[in-house]
Amino acid sequence: MxxxxxxxxxxAIIGSLIGDSxxxxxxxxxxxxxxxxxxxxxxxxxxxxxxxRQDTWGKVSxxxxxxxxxxxxxxxxGEFSVMLIESLFENGGVYKQSxxxxxxxxxxxxxxxxxxxxxxTDRAIRDxxxxxxxxxxxxxxxxxxxxxxxxxxxxxxxxxxxxxxxQLAAEVYExxxxxxxxxxxxxxxxxxxxxxxxxxxxxxxxxIRAHMSHLGDDKYICDRTVSPDIRFQIGNEAAQMGANQExxxxxxxxxxxxxxxxxxxxxLPAAYFLIHRYPADFEMAVLTAVNAGGNNMARxxxxxxxxxxxxxxxxxxxxxxxxxxNSEHYLKMADVVAN
Numbered sequence: 001m002x003x004x005x006x007x008x009x010x011x012a013i014i015g016s017l018i019g020d021s022x023x024x025x026x027x028x029x030x031x032x033x034x035x036x037x038x039x040x041x042x043x044x045x046x047x048x049x050x051x052x053r054q055d056t057w058g059k060v061s062x063x064x065x066x067x068x069x070x071x072x073x074x075x076x077x078g079e080f081s082v083m084l085i086e087s088l089f090e091n092g093g094v095y096k097q098s099x100x101x102x103x104x105x106x107x108x109x110x111x112x113x114x115x116x117x118x119x120x121t122d123r124a125i126r127d128x129x130x131x132x133x134x135x136x137x138x139x140x141x142x143x144x145x146x147x148x149x150x151x152x153x154x155x156x157x158x159x160x161x162x163x164x165x166x167q168l169a170a171e172v173y174e175x176x177x178x179x180x181x182x183x184x185x186x187x188x189x190x191x192x193x194x195x196x197x198x199x200x201x202x203x204x205x206x207x208i209r210a211h212m213s214h215l216g217d218d219k220y221i222c223d224r225t226v227s228p229d230i231r232f233q234i235g236n237e238a239a240q241m242g243a244n245q246e247x248x249x250x251x252x253x254x255x256x257x258x259x260x261x262x263x264x265x266x267x268l269p270a271a272y273f274l275i276h277r278y279p280a281d282f283e284m285a286v287l288t289a290v291n292a293g294g295n296n297m298a299r300x301x302x303x304x305x306x307x308x309x310x311x312x313x314x315x316x317x318x319x320x321x322x323x324x325x326n327s328e329h330y331l332k333m334a335d336v337v338a339n
Contacts, residue, residue: 007312008200009159009338011282013085014330015308016155016301018320019286020078023297024064025049025071026290028057030260035293043290046071046323060120067119072325075297076119079107081153082330084175089333093160095171101138101178108132122262124149124179139174142181148264148298150176151189155305158197159338166220169194173224187225188264192271192302194221195234199309205279209235234272242276251277252292260294267295271302275310282307282316 025047029035034055039047050058051065064075074082083103091099111117113129121129127143154172162168169190176189194215195208203211212232216222225231233239241247242254254273259266270289278285285307289300308316313334321327 002312002314004312005161005200005202006335006338007314008202008309009161010313010331010334011308011311011316012155012196012200012305013159013308013334013337014313014321014324014327015282015286015304015306015316016152017074017078017081017304017330018308018316018324019289019300019302019304020081020152020297021072021074021324022046022286022290022320023300024069024073024075024078027075027297028060028295029055029293030057031055032293035291042287044287045319059116063116064119069119070325072323074325076121076125077149077152077298077301079119080104080125080149080179081156083107084153084156085330085333085337088156088160088337093337093339095157095160095175097138097171097174097178100175104128104178105132122147122149128179138178140181142177142179144182145180146182146185146263146265147180148189148262148267148295148302150178150180150186151192151264151268152298152301152305154189154193155196156337158193159200159334161339166218168197169218169220183224184226184230185264187227188230188268190221191225191230191233192268194231196305196309199306205235205276205310233268234275236272238269239272239276242273243279251288255289255292255299256294260292262295262298267299267302270299271306274303275306278307279310280315282311283320286320 026039048070049061049064051062053061087100108129111121123145124143124147131141157172172193173190176186198211209232255270258270274285285303286300289303290296
């Protein structure tokens, strides 16, 4: 008999890595015509980053290609998620912040603080690199920027089964602020993680708004989410429009209208819209996030976590799992973490 909670938890972990990896090969196209020319009319699977790409972000694609990244590899954001999974796995599911930060310290030694180092280093990690090199301690060295990396890796923390929701919430938030210490962005990341946690625990999408609203009764959560609006954003009217087929909304266009850039405030509304549009279809949810362009990698990773939590690992098409490099290793770790 399938353990549905474990299936959903593993689906969230693996689903997010799949979204990150599919987006990595076709990342940051802001011109739909150029994306279609280089990647095809509909991106449906992993792709190699192109070494000959000519648009503004072609230099990132070439960097990744020259590093040896190919279809099925994860981005630097994915590396951070994997480091957290490995830390949890090797500590029997227990979150030890010093163990995780030791792993991050090793990665920071491999980059030079510029964007074109590593698998491409986003501003949050550049700020972290600079602050740690300046001697600023963990917990104070995070960035004020508004990107999605912390929200994405937090999926791995909420995948764990726990008897203490208060402890889980505290560990999630403390991990988020290691890299993202703007209170509003941290709150958005926190509520995203709590939404994934709710779906893993079996809260139906139809009840998610009420569930998230009630989380505001917890003082710890309330104090760290700044605005009640972001707590129930996953179930607000804009997100629920995704389920209304009569509106005739093109979901790719909707994602672009929410915003194509890296701001978490652009990414989350699109992700929430897509899971209402495709509540039982991981493939369409993630591929729509990818085909919308812009920072499709982060958008798809966010959607992959949500959709994976809804449909479970068993609901993710096997070819996406098989095409993810190191998937057997990730599955082994996810199996332990989800327990």
